[in-house]
Amino acid sequence: MSQHTNNEITDASTKKLFEGKNFAFVSTIMRDGYPQITPTWVDIEDGNILVNTAIGRIKQKNVSRDPRLSIAIADQNNPYDMVTVRGKVIEQITGDAADKHIDKLAKKYLGKDKYPNRAPGEKRVILKVKPERVFHMK
Helix, strand or coil: CCEEEECCCCCHHHHHHHHCCCCEEEEEECCCCCEEEEEECEEEECCEEEEEEECCCHHHHHHHHCCEEEEEEEECCEEEEEEEEEEEEEEEEECHHHHHHHHHHHHHHHCCCCCCCCCCCCCEEEEEEEEEEEEEEC
16 A cells, blocks of 8 residues: 645646546535545546535635635545545535536436436535645555
């Protein structure tokens, strides 16, 4: 097993985990200081991790108040190939870009062209995460 730590995602094998059909666990900080963790779909673009959620969900509210979060992801076929990231949400992207992105993730994770689980009136948001500490064990 090897491991390495960076302050950004540059390694191809690290990027591959975020590009693959692997679930990530996103941990945000609740108002009372406790961590809140959610399994979620993820994407990567230009070294930033993209998490798509709905406006008003707990993780979106938490990062609006405190942008710090942690993410853990493991290869679905080899859980010993895993990455943990500490970083900050540097931007919240809404509108058409967020709607297109959730459909892109539905294609990646479900093989469907449109995200099928959207609630009526739900507004999507991309949480753009800039990694500050990246640890990869493989």
